[in-house]
Amino acid sequence: MKGWIKLYRELLDKPIWHESTPEQKTILITLLMMVNHKGKEWEWKGEIYKCEPGQIVTSLPKIVEKCGKGVTIQNVRTALKRFESFGFLTDESTNRNRLITIVKWGVYQGEDEEETDEPTGNQQATNRQLTANKNVRSKECNKKNNSRKQVYDETSIHFQLAIFFYQKILANNPEHKEPNLQRWADDIRKMIELDNRTEEQIKYLMTWVQEDSFEMANVLSPSKLRKRFDQLVIKVKAQKKKVVPINKGRYIPKDSDFDMTAGEDWR
Template sequence: MNTWFKVYRDLFESDLWNDVTTFRLFILLIGKASHQDGVKVAGVELKKGQYLRSYRKLADDLSYKEGRGKKQYSIRTIHKAINKLISDGRVSKEETEQGTLFTVVNYAKYQDLTETNKKTGNETENELETFGKRSVNNNKNYKNYSIKESNKRDSRKQVYDDTSIYFQLAVFFFEQIKKNNPDHKEPNFQTWSNDIRKMIELDKRTEEQVQYLMKWVQQDEFEMTNVLSPAKLRKRFDQLVMKVKRDRPPSNVTPIDKKKYNYGF
């Protein structure tokens, strides 16, 4: 059923909120009640806000999952909850041959759109108009939403141990820097590892490319003082690759000893 109903905010501030069974029952009655006059159920013509149902079926409607099984309120519990709603002036009832006819008192307070409009003017029309615009723009916004969600997931906090390829490359880069400046301050290897991960996972750089550039920049007279972190290497990656291709790389750039660093490639 592709319909909807409102829930009055005062319910969350009432004593019903602390009575789970009665609250669930009341929400069920509001949601199932006829939203207009003249609806016939089992030969009974309902008025707006009325619902025809037996206590036994209400107990079944309110059944819930517990563990691997399904539990159900007793008929006595349903009677107790109904009586509370009646005493609170929220519901009235009438027995018929087809079942109990429940009436949500002041149903218009909960469900009539005219009540909403009295308080907020054209709020309902504006909401529908906004929803229409939102639907039209849904496809356009989906891409931006996906990007935001992707960035959100990527910003998750990670911890890299010393067996991680990202951590090992971070240590390797620091060792290359120390060859030029033995007193260089030790960095935050977790931050460096995360930047290296982004280069490989997000930017689709290969481990060999990252590794080569780390050594190359620290053997280039100009770049050795400019690229001193994986973040800077990532930012200038394409520019550095073009520079490597344009210029003859330093003759002493030699392959990495894979066994020494155990990079697994």
């Protein structure tokens, strides 16, 4: 692959850059270099498809290969969802491959015309068309920005707790269907930010419900855990007279962890 791309310095001031992880930044630049500079015919969904400039038919492993060492398929999957929420690209996938389109490719990567003192008729028409395209794309982008959902990085505490809970469920039922971990992470964020639960409290109850013979079949998502949080704490307190073995590596809550009944041992 030959040629070059334009990389605008104002990217440094955009949330898509300064809020991204190093792996996501690598993926972003790699995608800009991977997409087609000119139109190209490609097979897509069993039919001959002409990829426009700024598009490419590829796969997650191929993107990982192009990014190089340190980038995983999960990194790419998370980055694509995040970039799509920012209106940077669209991602249409099948079981075998995916069509990625850089939304503003024509605006930022269009060919430069040779500068003259006065624009020609063709240049004037082109400039008018670009202005119209920019306005349309700006409206589309604003709609996406207003409705976009938060995407959680796999290294965030919210996503990590979602994985932790899923692994606890799998220990009881290896056939349990893989959930939407992004949705789970968002429910966990609400518990922390809106309900003022701590990471330790959430993690302890996730473990407890999957060790309880009754609750392990009833609390199978963070949303359910959030809804029944106070009820579950009461059940934990009801068992406080039982001897709780201290297993290595398992968090044993302190009195101060739950402030629902000050000074009372809640275990």
